[in-house]
Amino acid sequence: MITDRQKEILKLIVMEYIQGAKPVGSHQICETLNCSSATVRSEMAALEELGYLEKTHTSSGRVPSEEGYRYYVNNLMKPKEISGEDMLKLQLIFSNNQLELSDCIKRSLEIVSDITNYTSVVLGTKSHDNTLKEVNIVPLSDTSMVVVVITDKGFVEHKTIDVQGISLEEVKKTVTLINNMIVGTPIDEISSKLEFEVKPIIGRYVKEHERLYNVFYNVFNNFTNKNVDVMGKSNILKLPEFSSVDKVRNILEKLDDNIESIVEESSDGGDINIYIGKETKIDDDMTVIRTKYKTDKEEGTIAIVGPKRMEYDRVVNLLEYIKENIERK
Amino acid sequence: MITDRQKEILKLIVMEYIQGAKPVGSHQICETLNCSSATVRSEMAALEELGYLEKTHTSSGRVPSEEGYRYYVNNLMKPKEISGEDMLKLQLIFSNNQLELSDCIKRSLEIVSDITNYTSVVLGTKSHDNTLKEVNIVPLSDTSMVVVVITDKGFVEHKTIDVQGISLEEVKKTVTLINNMIVGTPIDEISSKLEFEVKPIIGRYVKEHERLYNVFYNVFNNFTNKNVDVMGKSNILKLPEFSSVDKVRNILEKLDDNIESIVEESSDGGDINIYIGKETKIDDDMTVIRTKYKTDKEEGTIAIVGPKRMEYDRVVNLLEYIKENIERK
DNA sequence: CATAAGCACTTCTTTATCTCAAGTGCTAAT
DNA sequence: ATTAGCACTTGAGATAAAGAAGTGCTTATG
Numbered sequence: 001m002i003t004d005r006q007k008e009i010l011k012l013i014v015m016e017y018i019q020g021a022k023p024v025g026s027h028q029i030c031e032t033l034n035c036s037s038a039t040v041r042s043e044m045a046a047l048e049e050l051g052y053l054e055k056t057h058t059s060s061g062r063v064p065s066e067e068g069y070r071y072y073v074n075n076l077m078k079p080k081e082i083s084g085e086d087m088l089k090l091q092l093i094f095s096n097n098q099l100e101l102s103d104c105i106k107r108s109l110e111i112v113s114d115i116t117n118y119t120s121v122v123l124g125t126k127s128h129d130n131t132l133k134e135v136n137i138v139p140l141s142d143t144s145m146v147v148v149v150i151t152d153k154g155f156v157e158h159k160t161i162d163v164q165g166i167s168l169e170e171v172k173k174t175v176t177l178i179n180n181m182i183v184g185t186p187i188d189e190i191s192s193k194l195e196f197e198v199k200p201i202i203g204r205y206v207k208e209h210e211r212l213y214n215v216f217y218n219v220f221n222n223f224t225n226k227n228v229d230v231m232g233k234s235n236i237l238k239l240p241e242f243s244s245v246d247k248v249r250n251i252l253e254k255l256d257d258n259i260e261s262i263v264e265e266s267s268d269g270g271d272i273n274i275y276i277g278k279e280t281k282i283d284d285d286m287t288v289i290r291t292k293y294k295t296d297k298e299e300g301t302i303a304i305v306g307p308k309r310m311e312y313d314r315v316v317n318l319l320e321y322i323k324e325n326i327e328r329k
Numbered sequence: 330m331i332t333d334r335q336k337e338i339l340k341l342i343v344m345e346y347i348q349g350a351k352p353v354g355s356h357q358i359c360e361t362l363n364c365s366s367a368t369v370r371s372e373m374a375a376l377e378e379l380g381y382l383e384k385t386h387t388s389s390g391r392v393p394s395e396e397g398y399r400y401y402v403n404n405l406m407k408p409k410e411i412s413g414e415d416m417l418k419l420q421l422i423f424s425n426n427q428l429e430l431s432d433c434i435k436r437s438l439e440i441v442s443d444i445t446n447y448t449s450v451v452l453g454t455k456s457h458d459n460t461l462k463e464v465n466i467v468p469l470s471d472t473s474m475v476v477v478v479i480t481d482k483g484f485v486e487h488k489t490i491d492v493q494g495i496s497l498e499e500v501k502k503t504v505t506l507i508n509n510m511i512v513g514t515p516i517d518e519i520s521s522k523l524e525f526e527v528k529p530i531i532g533r534y535v536k537e538h539e540r541l542y543n544v545f546y547n548v549f550n551n552f553t554n555k556n557v558d559v560m561g562k563s564n565i566l567k568l569p570e571f572s573s574v575d576k577v578r579n580i581l582e583k584l585d586d587n588i589e590s591i592v593e594e595s596s597d598g599g600d601i602n603i604y605i606g607k608e609t610k611i612d613d614d615m616t617v618i619r620t621k622y623k624t625d626k627e628e629g630t631i632a633i634v635g636p637k638r639m640e641y642d643r644v645v646n647l648l649e650y651i652k653e654n655i656e657r658k
Numbered sequence: 659c660a661t662a663a664g665c666a667c668t669t670c671t672t673t674a675t676c677t678c679a680a681g682t683g684c685t686a687a688t
Numbered sequence: 689a690t691t692a693g694c695a696c697t698t699g700a701g702a703t704a705a706a707g708a709a710g711t712g713c714t715t716a717t718g
Contacts, residue, residue, distance in 0.1 A: 025710055036662045041711065059668045059711050100489065134467055138479050146483045150467050154475045154489035160429065233562075234585060237578035245574060249566035256563060354681055365691050370682065388682050388697045 002050060008033065009043050010052055011076040014064045018309040021240045023061030066277040066308070069287075073274055073312050080313035082321055086115050090318075094325040101297055101329055106229050108322050109302060113232025116304070116315065117239075119255065121263050121290075122229040124300035126155050130187045130223065135178050135216075137171060145171065149219050151187060153297045157222045161215045170206045177202060178216065187223040194220060226300075228259055239307050241285060254282050255305070263290055263303045272316055277308050287312075291319050293326045302326075331379060337362065338372050339381055340405040343393045347638040350569045352390030395606040395637070398616075402603055402641050409642035411650055415444050419647075423654040430626055430658055435558050437651050438631060442561025445633070445644065446568075448584065450592050450619075451558040453629030455484050459516045459552065464507050464545075466500060474500065478548050480516060482626045486551045490544045499535045506531060507545065516552040523549060555629075557588055568636050570614060583611050584634070592619055592632045601645055606637050616641075620648050622655045631655075 002010075009029055016024045026037040026044060033040065044062050047053045052068035055061075064072065082090075093099065093107045102124060109120035130151040139145040140160070145168075148158045163171060181201075182193050194217060202209045233255055242248045254262065262281045265273065265288070275288040282288070287310045290303030302322065304315050331339075341361060342353045355366040355373060362369065373391050376382045381397035384390075393401065411419075422428065422436045431453060438449035459480040468474040472493045478486045492500060510530075511522050523546060531538045562584055571577045583591065591610045594602065594617070604617040611617070616639045619632030631651065633644050 023710090027710080037710090038662055038664095038712095039660080042661090045712080055711085057669055059709075060670080061710065097491070133469070136465065136477075138463055140462070140481060140483055144483065146479055146485060148465075148477055148479070148485060150475060150477070150487075152469060154469055154473065156475060156477060156485070156487040158479075158485040160483035162426075234578055234581040237574050237581065243574050245566050245572050245577065248574065248577075249563055252563040252566065352681090356681080366681095367683095367691050367693095368689085371690090374683080384682085386698055388680075389699080390681065 002047075002052075005033075006043055006047055006050075007076060009040060010047055010064075010068060011072060013044075013047075013053065013062055014068060014072040014076070017064055018311055021309060023056055023063050025061035028061075064309075066279075069276050069308060069312075073276070077313050077316075079317050080311075082314075082317055086111075086318070087321075089115070090321065090325070094329065101295065101326070102227070104329060105293075105300075105302065105322075105326055106231070108325070109229075109304075110231045112304065112315075112318050112322070113235060116306070116311065116318070117232070117235045118304050118306035118310065118315070119230065119232045119235055121231075121259060121303040121305060122300065123226055123260065123263050123303075124298050125226050126151065126187060126223055127153065127295065127297055127299050128186055128188055129153070129296050130155060132183050132185050132187065132190060132220075134183065135175050137175050139168060147175075147215060147219055149223075151223065155223065155297075157219050159215060159219045159222075166206075166208045166212065170208070171212065173205055174202050174209075174212050174216075177205075187220070190220045190223070191217065226260070230255060230259060241307055241309075247283075247285075251283050251286065258282075262288060262305070263301050265290075272319060274312065274316075284308075289315050289319060291323050293323050295327055295329065331376075331381075334362075335372055335376055335379075336405060338369060339376055339393075339397060340401060342373075342376075342382065342391055343397060343401040343405070346393055347640055350638060352385055352392050354390035357390075393638075395608075398605050398637060398641075402605070406642050406645075408646050409640075411643075411646055415440075415647070416650075418444070419650065419654070423658065430624065430655070431556070433658060434622075434629075434631065434651075434655055435560070437654070438558075438633075439560045441633065441644075441647050441651070442564060445635070445640065445647070446561070446564045447633050447635035447639065447644070448559065448561045448564055450560075450588060450632040450634060451629065452555055452589065452592050452632070453627050454555050455480065455516060455552055456482070456624065456626055456628050457515055457517055458482070458625050459484060461512050461514050461516065461519060461549075463512065464504050466504050468497060476504075476544060476548055478552075480552065484552060484626075486548050488544065488548045488551075495535075495537045495541065499537070500541065502534055503531050503538075503541050503545075506534075516549070519549045519552070520546065555589070559584060559588060570636055570638075576612075576614075580612050580615065587611075591617065591634070592630055594619075601648060603641065603645075613637075618644050618648060620652050622652050624656055624658065 012029050012032060013024045016028060026040040030037045030040045044053060052065055052071055053062040054065045056063060089111050090108055093104055105122050109122055113120045130153045133150045133152045136148040137145050143162060143164045144160055145163055146158055146160050150156050178198060181198055182190060185193050199213050206212060233252060236242055236251055237248055265275055272291045277284045280286050280288045285308050286305060287308050288303055288305050290301055292301050338358055341358050345353045345357060355369040359366045359369045373382060381394055381400055382391040383394045385392060418440050419437055422433055434451050438451055442449045459482045462479045462481045465477040466474050472491060473489055474492055475487055475489050507527060510527055511519060514522050528542050535541060562581060565571055565580055566577055594604055601620045606613045609615050609617045614637050615634060616637050617632055617634050619630050621630050622628060
């Protein structure tokens, strides 16, 4: 069993290491704890025995193990209030009514990257609640026109299409058909409805129905696309633990290629998820903290990626605060 | 004056250094030149005297100076044919008719980043030839609607607006007015036309004309926005000359913050512009090669950013090839 | 018996020294 | 004009020594 004093020591070590990035020795702790370094040392040995601390070499100070961070996060950490300065920056964004929701989200996480020096990620999708509102076509020339599609929550997709060999009549007929048949359909059901209900009918009326079908299929499909934003990637280069160019490159490449799978871990449910070290899909020395948000317009995940010795308390609070503001907006 | 043999040696040194990233010694050159290393050495000394070569320390091999690269680029380099493999990858993109122009551009430069390991940049704007085609509104609820604006070349912009306190009538009146008065106007003249011709009139008819005016002003303004894409940034970490994390961070931060000014140098005219070392605004050890493209839909700049010892011949040809394909599309 | 003091022992870090390889510049010979 | 030969310079790498930080263990103590 872990004693109260051991908890206190573990907490101090984690906090000290997060702040200083250097192995923590018994002397650094005994000052704040009012006991001798020898006592601290024996407690440290016990904590190592329990698996919460590690040494980098036989005579080094202690570093939190993955289990150590985990225990800290689950049991010892207490939320840290957002500083007035940080709060102000975030409020400036959320109180700006000119900004669209998705801009608010992106900007607020940019702020987080700025103030924390971690990398932040937004992964958003249009909410399932979006339904098709209207399809419009605008002819540009004899051979091309633009299809504009809009949802009831105000999302717009469009595509310029080559209509050589297709008469304006036919296109109009198709659009009318779509407007009659699938307006009001939730965006993630459009594809199947288009295929099984609309396609058979336009097949009868329209010569080049295959081509037209594909165009609409593509445009509608775009609604279900995710948008991915990654901010503050070069912050990783500021971390003392990543002074090797090779290591940084490896991480940056993963951020470029794998972001989705990194952020969309096996979903644990719960409010805020914290993945430490090996639990992440980036690198054993990294931590990912994420939460999901959901509004009637769009939903998604926001996440902060940083070193294992991340300021957990601060980041958790920032994410919670941002999530609240998104959902209230 | 520089002799033919000196030119040959300079060229060999530049090419060797580009390939190997290590100072080039006289022995490496004399083999290919059929003369003794002592001869090469005296020629090298002459080239150093002329300012084309440098030493990293008194007894090191030679490295091209900025002037050396410049002389190579201006006088010695001959274009290098694009390899069949590379050509194939690019053609796959340009021959794909599904892809929109801007996607082609972006994708082709992604390819370049992949095959060369340099960073590539696209900076695009809608062409000045775009004129306003049509303004549409789609009401979403009692308090909000979407404005959709489209140009004759098929660009679409949109914005969801809060119309609380404004009647649908008023909005419709405004839209009709805009459609009557400024359809056909080139996109970069819309703003002033909107302000000086439309604004005074809607002022008379519409109560909340200030708010409405701002909405349309913003939407139209978005047409003149530039889009910026930077691909392959983490390639910089692969370069042997940037093994210091600090240096890389500095460069990456400049790429994040300053891309426009880096790529949009004082325009020299000409087809392809090459900026070497101090001539760039990134870093003395970097080179920027760029060219402008122009189609009737959009125009812009494509650029490759890499180390001073860049494969100039290869990159120049790739850019030229891509430019041609963009403009032919 | 938990705590503290003392001390031997480890390991990393830093600094200094040495050696080796690569390469130059100069001189003298062809 | 070219080249062979040689002294000289410098960086890179290896080795060793000294110092700092910190541990674990043993023993003493309230």
